Amino acid sequence: MLHVENLHAGYGASEVLSGASLEVKQGTLVALIGANGAGKTTTMRAISGGLKPSRGRVVLAGQEVQGLDASRIARLGLAHAPEGRKVFGPLSVEDNLLLGAYGRLPRFFGFRTKAQTDLERVYDLFPRLRDRAKQASGTLSGGEQQMLAIGRALMARPKVMLLDEPSMGLAPVIVQEVFRTIRRLKEEGLTLLLVEQFAKSALEVADYAYVMERGRIAVEGTPAELSRNERVIAAYLG
Amino acid sequence: MNVQIIGQMAVSGALMGLVYALIAYGFQLTYATSKSINFGQGELVMVSAFFSLTLTNLGLPYWAMIPGGLLFGALMGLIVERAAVRLALEQKSEGWILLTIILGLFFFSSAENIWGRDDRPFPTPISADPIHVLGVDVTRLELSVAVGVIAIMGAIELFKRRTLLGKAFEAVSADRDAAELMGISATRTVMLSYALSGAVAALAGILVSPITTVGPTMASALILKAFSVAVVAGLDSGFGVVLIGMCLGALESLASFYLGSGWREAPGLVLLILALALRPNGVFGKATIRKV
Ligand SMILES: Nc1ncnc2c1ncn2[C@@H]1O[C@H](COP(=O)(O)OP(=O)(O)OP(=O)(O)O)[C@@H](O)[C@H]1O
Ligand SMILES: [Mg+2]
Numbered sequence A: 001m002l003h004v005e006n007l008h009a010g011y012g013a014s015e016v017l018s019g020a021s022l023e024v025k026q027g028t029l030v031a032l033i034g035a036n037g038a039g040k041t042t043t044m045r046a047i048s049g050g051l052k053p054s055r056g057r058v059v060l061a062g063q064e065v066q067g068l069d070a071s072r073i074a075r076l077g078l079a080h081a082p083e084g085r086k087v088f089g090p091l092s093v094e095d096n097l098l099l100g101a102y103g104r105l106p107r108f109f110g111f112r113t114k115a116q117t118d119l120e121r122v123y124d125l126f127p128r129l130r131d132r133a134k135q136a137s138g139t140l141s142g143g144e145q146q147m148l149a150i151g152r153a154l155m156a157r158p159k160v161m162l163l164d165e166p167s168m169g170l171a172p173v174i175v176q177e178v179f180r181t182i183r184r185l186k187e188e189g190l191t192l193l194l195v196e197q198f199a200k201s202a203l204e205v206a207d208y209a210y211v212m213e214r215g216r217i218a219v220e221g222t223p224a225e226l227s228r229n230e231r232v233i234a235a236y237l238g
Numbered sequence B: 001m002n003v004q005i006i007g008q009m010a011v012s013g014a015l016m017g018l019v020y021a022l023i024a025y026g027f028q029l030t031y032a033t034s035k036s037i038n039f040g041q042g043e044l045v046m047v048s049a050f051f052s053l054t055l056t057n058l059g060l061p062y063w064a065m066i067p068g069g070l071l072f073g074a075l076m077g078l079i080v081e082r083a084a085v086r087l088a089l090e091q092k093s094e095g096w097i098l099l100t101i102i103l104g105l106f107f108f109s110s111a112e113n114i115w116g117r118d119d120r121p122f123p124t125p126i127s128a129d130p131i132h133v134l135g136v137d138v139t140r141l142e143l144s145v146a147v148g149v150i151a152i153m154g155a156i157e158l159f160k161r162r163t164l165l166g167k168a169f170e171a172v173s174a175d176r177d178a179a180e181l182m183g184i185s186a187t188r189t190v191m192l193s194y195a196l197s198g199a200v201a202a203l204a205g206i207l208v209s210p211i212t213t214v215g216p217t218m219a220s221a222l223i224l225k226a227f228s229v230a231v232v233a234g235l236d237s238g239f240g241v242v243l244i245g246m247c248l249g250a251l252e253s254l255a256s257f258y259l260g261s262g263w264r265e266a267p268g269l270v271l272l273i274l275a276l277a278l279r280p281n282g283v284f285g286k287a288t289i290r291k292v
Helices: A040-048 A070-075 A093-100 A116-125 A127-131 A142-155 A172-187 A199-205 A223-228 A230-237 B003-034 B041-057 B062-090 B095-115 B140-162 B164-174 B176-181 B186-212 B220-233 B238-258 B266-278
Strands: A002-011 A014-024 A029-034 A055-060 A078-081 A160-164 A192-195 A208-213 A216-221 B130-133 B136-139
Touching (some): A002 A040, A014 A029, A014 A040, A014 A055, A014 A192, A014 A216, A029 A040, A040 A070, A040 A160, A040 A192, A070 A078, A078 A142, A093 A116, A093 A142, A093 B164, A116 A127, A116 A142, A127 A142, A142 A160, A172 A192, A172 A199, A199 A223, A199 A230, A208 A223, A208 A230, A216 A223, A216 A230, A223 A230, B003 B041, B003 B062, B003 B136, B003 B140, B003 B164, B003 B186, B003 B220, B003 B238, B041 B062, B041 B186, B062 B095, B062 B186, B140 B164, B140 B186, B164 B176, B164 B186, B176 B186, B220 B266
Parallel strands (some): A029 A192, A078 A160, A160 A192
Antiparallel strands (some): A002 A014, A002 A055, A208 A216, B130 B136
């Protein structure tokens, strides 16, 4: 479903990714773990088009998308819930969700009706968002904002969803809730690429995992394989 | 001092101040999506007014001329975006400042060549006879300015709140990169904001021309005051520019009545100097723009 090959990207003259390759098969959850600054966020941005890769290929559902504008890639079925959530603070929770489905909705009138089933689905998943539907999203707690960021990405009915550090800065109880949600989305058949600091939790939900070091994939395998790999244990699971 | 006269002057001035507010609102529209403004906006007001005058002279009735003028303004806005803003923003440079000024100068000399240097009257079917409202005399012409300004600002604000495209406009204003991740094209949204800003400038020209006449320099004073209003009110509050615009208009009218017509420009300049002194980063310093 998502196929990344020999990806190179960076900021200005400094190259951060030097040939990263990975694959996310349909209906699977793939985890991408690695130390701070390894290039995980950069990988996601290079996939979703926020950053133009200087070399390499990104294939989404059979179509090459590297070099396209982020908005084009999003409309082709890639949803990216970015690091730091990036909700539209001045807009209401519901407006944020509606904008998640921007690519499939009429631009002027009738968009709310058309999005109703998807809205209900997200509200069922995150009942707290329903209570706060009319509230400005900037006033939500960190955990609620993360739920909104995930809900907004779901609204697109994406072929693949990228989720960058959903647990960042959240209390342990909330982190557990986020992981329960991720597990549930996976069971519903969503195709997911997940970046996480909590390597252990990530490996528990993942079907396959990649370990990134200095802009390259250093180790890959099933969670069971990685949990036996001494290098991985020492660096990330200790 | 006569309360009646003060009231009269203040109301007349405040109505004219709405034109400053409208032009300042045009700055807000593009600043929201792109953190850039057209420094040649005054020339856009002027060429749109000339174009609308030409439409009228071709025999188009007033009410049919207005949409034509707005469309022309929108088109000019798109030209400004394409020619002076887009590349600079892509390169994350401030080049748009100089480029929009230069494009404005180009519009100015084009207008002189096409329409000449003379000030010309702008015909309107709206009567300039005073009518009595709440104890003061105002003309229908002055009222038409207020109605036009409130109507277009109201329509644009409704568009932003009620349509998905409008919400996308707000999303790009809040976080351009995140909006792109939703499938919203930031480039197109910036184009939309420049088109709206151009249409707003054109309407300002159409509304004010019957009162001030049309000429190449008609907007130079207007634009200075619109800047003052934008600097004082901030670049994110439509309500703020209306309030400050009306206050400035009223102050000018009173200054010119009590101190002499030479003092008409004083309040605007004092306001601008004060605002810049208290907020030295001016229009562009993010943190320095106060929310009204
Ligand atoms: N906008 C930027 N401009 C310049 N350099 C950047 C930028 N963003 C990231 N970098 C650099 O790129 C490298 C990789 O950063 P990236 O954010 O991809 O790492 P990460 O694996 O996501 O780390 P973390 O776990 O802290 O989120 C770092 O050295 C970082 O300093
Ligand atoms: Mg990161």
